[in-house]
Amino acid sequence: MAWTFLILAGLFEMFGVAMISKLHKDKSWKPVVLLILGFGASFLFLSIAMGSLPMGTAYAVWTGIGASGGAIIGMLFFNESKDWKRILFIAMVLGAAVGLKLVS
Structure with a gap:
């Protein structure tokens, strides 16, 4: 159940970051x-x-979800770059979060 709460925390972190961007606009x-x-x-x-x-x-998984999710939201909704290198590094961050889950 803790992992469910952690994923929810990451999703709300993404939402908060998106609202910062929306606030600027x-x-x-x-x-x-x-x-x-x-x-x-x-x-x-x-x-x-x-x-x-x-x-x-x-903390590592929470920040990973927030950072990569924020970047994905930026690409989808705020017209940020969709360069393949950005996508590769986002995938690496998510892979590291999954790796932490596997060894915890």
């Missing part, structure tokens, strides 16, 4: 509220996951 209160809720949920689920997962593993 749309200076209204809605992205601010969603940003706070997204990061709040992310930290809550990370905290729950760290109750039974090692801190180093949980």
